[in-house]
Amino acid sequence: MNSFSWKKIIPHVIAIAVFLIVAMVYCSPALEGKVLQQTDIVHWKGMAQDAFNYKATHGHFPLWNTHLFSGMPNYQVTMDTKSLLPDFGRMLQFYLPKPASYFFVACLCFYILGMAYGVNVLAAVLGSLGFAYATYDPIIISVGHETKMMAIAYMPGLLAGLVLIYRKKYILGLAVAALFATLEIGAGHPQVTFYLLITLGIMTLGYIVMWIMQKEYKHMLIALGLALIGGLIGVANTSQSLLTTYEYSKYTMRGGKTVDLSEDGKLTQTKTEGLDESYAFSYSLGMSEAFVLMMPNAFGSGSGEHLNPDSKVVAALAQQNVPEAQASQVAATLPKYWGGIAPFTAGPPYSGALVCFLAIIGLVVLVGNGSGKVDMVTRWWILAATVLMIFIAWGSYFAGFNRILFNHVPLFNKFRAPSMALIIPQLLLPLMAVLTLDRVFFAADAKEFLQKNFKQILYVSGGVIVLAGLVYVFNDYRGSYDTQILDGFTQQANSTVANSILQGMIADRKAMFAAGIGHILWIWILVIIGLYCYMKNIAKPVVILSAFIFVNTIDLLVVAKKYLNSESYQDESSYQAGNFAPTPADQQILQDTDPHYRVLNLSTGDPFNDAITSYYHRSVGGYHAAKLRMYQDIIENQFAKAGGGLNMGVLNMLDTRYVITRSQDQQQPMPVVQRNPDALGAAWFVKNIHYVNGPIEAIKALDHLNPKDTVIIDNAFKAITSQPVFDSAATIKLVSYDNDAIKYATNAKSNQFAVLSEVYYPEGWNAYIDGKETGYANVNYILRGIAVPAGQHTIEFKFEPASYYTGQKLVYIANILLWLTIAGSIFVLWKQNRPKKA
Template sequence: MKNFNFKALVPHLIAIGIFLIVAVIYCRPALEGKVLFQSDNVHWKGMAQNSFEYKAQKGHFPFWNTHLFSGMPNYQVAMEAKSFIPNLHAVFTLGLPKPIGFFFLACLSFYILCCTLKIRPAIGILGSLAFAYATYNALIIAAGHDTKMWTMAYMPALLAGLLLIYQKKYWIGLAVAVIAGNWEVAFSHPQITYYFVIAAGIITLGYIVKWVKEKEWKHLAISIALAALAGIASVANSAMTLLTTAEYAKYTMRGGKTIETSGTEIKKADTKGLDKDYAFQYSIGKSEILTAFMPGVFGESSFMHFDEDSKLVSELVARNIPENQASQLAASLPRYWGGMQEATGGTLYYGAIICFLAIIAMVVIKNPIKWWIAAAIVLFIFMAWGRNFSGFNAFLLDYFPLYNKFRSPNTALIIPQFLLPVLAVMGLQEIFFTAKGKEELQASLKKIYYALGGLFVITLLIYFFNDFRTAVDTQILAAYSNPQNGSNEMGSIIINALKAERKSMFLSSIFRALLFAGLVVGLLFLYIKNALKPLPVIIIFTVINTIDLLVISNRYLNADNYLDEDSYQSQSFNPTAANTQILQDKDAHYRVYNLSQDRFNDAITSYFHRSIGGYHPAKLRIYQDLIETQLARNPMNMDVLNMLDTRYLIIPPQEQQGQYGVYKNDSALGAAWFVKHIKYVNGPVEEITALDKFGPKDTVIIDNSLKNIAGNDPVYDSTATIKLEDYDNDEIKYSSTSNSPQFAVFSEIYYPAGWNAYLDGKKVNYAKVNYVLRGMPVPAGKHEIVFKFEPASYYTGQKLIYFGNMLFYLALAGAAFALWKQRKTATA
């Protein structure tokens, strides 16, 4: 310990202290016993409640979730694997409550990357705070996208590990990459990890070009091998989740579809991956990337409206609209007018100072890796344009591996959010702490002026040639047209007033950005003239940029997002009178259809009941087809609800009583039944169309391709019975008695990747029937029928986890040995 340099550690401790202080100040209510209210997290708790109740009884989570969409795999709701890796995540976050831990970890992770890049601590603090408090983070935390935020937070540390390997610090780099990669993958947000891998691959390609030029073949081989080993270890440690999810994805909306609906028409389809229209939802407009340094240029949020002092109100008044009416009208119109046709919660702002520093960095950095970083930034901006750059993105969707499994192109902007601060800190390091940094900065001033000036020229061109129209304007014109004479004079007045407001927002945003650009250039100019030292300049940049980001982020994540524990529980999970009434029914098998909520985007019902609806981003494809063609239609198809054993329907509150009503459906068919007839059809279109009216009590619909399993019509036996004996998430037992062969229909969702059927202990085949259910022939006599959910992917994944654990500890042991050897050499 005599050689330990505590003084060298002090700047890093100060950095960690600053990260903690900023996070605590911003998230103060979390330390006052309040709970962050996150809509998606509330939905997740609704989805997972049955799983936690199951675990309390059985000691482990179930594989199958009975409370969502009549039943679906539980893999992405609540799963666990056996691992010998300690919970280092709790160490990295200091056990801090949400959302403090989110921001602290993001700062710490980026700071590790800065240390790897040999960035001075003061500059590293600037970049870390910029990455952590970019507004997208506040938006996703407020919404409850916890796994997305954790996965994003580990990206910088994972890149740090890879760069250490590329710097020939092989064992240390491998250890950092394996640790960060383990948690990067473990939080199971494949889209974020996928984007990171592409970005890291582009940067790695830059290093490969350098090694090839320098003929460092051995280093190239070792680096690629160790990077691959880190990836293998990270993937192996999450193999159970990845394998089950990959298997499940084939049967979901992300796996393509066999039918397509267009209005009332149903036709055959054969697609792989998501539909283009669905995949390209949440595509930003081409000029919308300007929000990176001008947060208010497109109005920020669909949920923000205009106040009485806005330009919109004055424009409406100038067009002879009474002031009170103008104020009311303005308060109902969305500020957002960007390229996303869907609603958006807020602007994606990285900080004007960071953006301008990144542009300056492209001028002053000598390391050619800057071009590869810039290439990654540009690529992901193109990807974020989605349908607004359709030729390029349609090509990726059709031909780039796995690209068609993900939606929301705007998510791609996490990479510019990550890499722009990287460029900024590299640039400041070059300017302030290299031998000729100041001289080269002075020599580059003209180029810097051209670069920043060019950015503002492009911005002004967009301003002058913009029509300031957006998709919502068509809806406004339609809403305010006169139905009697077809006049849309009022709508035109509103649109013209909105255009004036948008021009005002755009112009004021340009002036705001010019102020920040002037600040950046001015401070650097004072540094050149020796009026300021590097540290004051860095501190000013850090303070102003952080405050700027916090002010904007605070619009989306603030004290209003927190509730005390009791209010959180009562607002989210207090049972209604209808729920309480239904819960009195202790029968082992029935389902509930809640018509008082958004049926297929509601997981609160799943908190209490086995729900026909639910909330999940990756529903089973066959169930999504059922929703689109049968469940969502009006009037309701009671045949379909009956076959799903829908015993209770929750009716919206009546205006007079104000209470949720409960309708008991006595026609629900129960857990299983014998049918009299088998109706064979050709293909999925005929199969799902046959559900329009078919009498599920007596008739079952089966595709012709399964005739070898289902056989011929059963021999009717009025005394035949089949009943449920035991109902468990992962194992269901029935008993049957009949004097002749029968065909049984089970009110359970068909999912062949794991559900096995056993007749008197012997494994037998079963068929997909009625498009979404299971069915099988049952011979005469008394029998026990058991369905067991035994996903082989889970057990294979568990074995691979042990292999990943071994690689994890091997990397740590290697790093420890390398440090010991290095220390021993230094003291020799």
């Protein structure tokens, strides 16, 4: 065994330095202390501020969030997880500021994947930069999808672990797989991890077939066992998050529903176990739109971009005698984007034309070689996974296929936005490109291989351009927004003008697609020239790959800067003042020192898509992708029902003491506060109980409920409730109010029933009367209620989710296992590289 050599490290140091330089140059404002203005992060800070305030006082985050949707678990916002591990994520990010850290770690993880395959450093650098700066990444960073970005960044690391295991580097592979399984799952974006697991499953199936054909049964069992162990260590290391999320998901929108509101306003009882199909298939990719992987502007980029003043719409309207200035104004209101993703897309998931060409070449000619870097199944599993993910991305446009997956594949119906599946081609296309480069430039028989396959490479890659040309000729260039546009202009003008506008838009779309073909044409020429120059000894591989790296990286960065650039940043002080400065209305409400009241903010538009209010107040509204299903039912049936308006009875029982509206000043409308005198407070005794059968009766009964006197309870809870005996002198008072613990004092001469203005969530909230645990009921569809015996009593509610504490124990065990695998891999590497004895 050769001894360790520092010279072997130098190329890797240079590669990492390149990643650092590109990240720091692209994200230079972050190095100056500026921060990104990200919509989702602004909302997250709003929903998380209460938890940070709590931690400042108590030393830890609460498990319950009182500031979102009248109360919900805090698991999906921010949660303490004790660990025996250092922050491996930040270590891999070199402690760079955001978002430079995201791009750097994505490069680093892909580079690890390249090294797992043993490819040349230059090839790995090209793939790393291509993966990290694929346009989807800067787009999601710009809007604040940071957990998604981190989950994407860690994907190649987990894949690298399996590659090492399957190539018989067992201990090192186990350590890498366990570490990156921990990081991948811990990133907290289940949909990304779900698509990755499908991909790893396809890869593993391919290897199983190969091992059986080669009769490598022992290796197969070892490899599968170690891959499973690595995955289980990752699961256990994140079990606190996984167990609480799994438990919570059953009660959320993603866990299905029991009440369905039809378009005609009728309620029906149903039982689903996931998202509605129409909701799940929103944000589906148009079928020909898959070309955006290599033609970024062919479908008009993002929904927020509009046609240029020189649009063909102007000429089309001129034929209808519309003045040029007016026609230009019309064009400036029309969207460039004409793909299938609705209702909105920020931009295309462009992976780089050069990367795509190299990957396509490899998928055709890469059949393996003697070096062992590419085996007989590599191109097939990559091709299968890529095609499958494109099928999934088509969503509703390939409904027959995707409906089968939606109805029969576990977890598939928990996620929406199928276009997100293109993150897998974003990973696999650069991987295939890297393997192709390594094969044609650095294999022992590279030149002979290239000479033998050059014509095939030429025809296959040229065929892609021909295919794009056929799509150009036969595409109808109709977009998902066209019907709305036609209807709108038909009403404003007439159908002739509307059709002229549409024809002008179609002409623009053809021009954009043609420009996209021009873009891939010159990239194709560059690739072919590079391969030809090597084949004819005109240029060395180092020169050609350096040129490829430069062109591909610049190509990606030019597109990326449309979505994430210096204008995306601002000073920290401006950021705070612009997003969270309290309004006079906020300041007025904050003068109320009562620990229990809620706020409904109507001044921002939709209060149920606004978490800024939660920054300061216990909000009836909020913003969250996985709110409680029962709360969503209330929103749909009591707050947003057509013609119904806001049900004040429901607002009263939610203790909505303050409503923020807009002033009538047309010049400068300001938020103003209205106090609701009918808010019922933290808790109250009711005079009678109205029992119902099932959720339909319960939610309908809210329409005319007087919550002050009557409570609605499902018969399922009848055993732990009883009709109260009215006592006008009976009292229930809030003694203390904490996120995870609430205490009341009661005094009554007869048995009473108390309604508590707290959202019902049975997994963890335990009730105690005078220290003895007792049952409580789900009342008024979303609240808690409890039978109170006569006399003076103390009622306590404590949030004590067993899933959280069980997960904590599993985390400690898994931490130790991960340390052991890391130590074992370090020992093996040391043993392999230690100097030989003389």
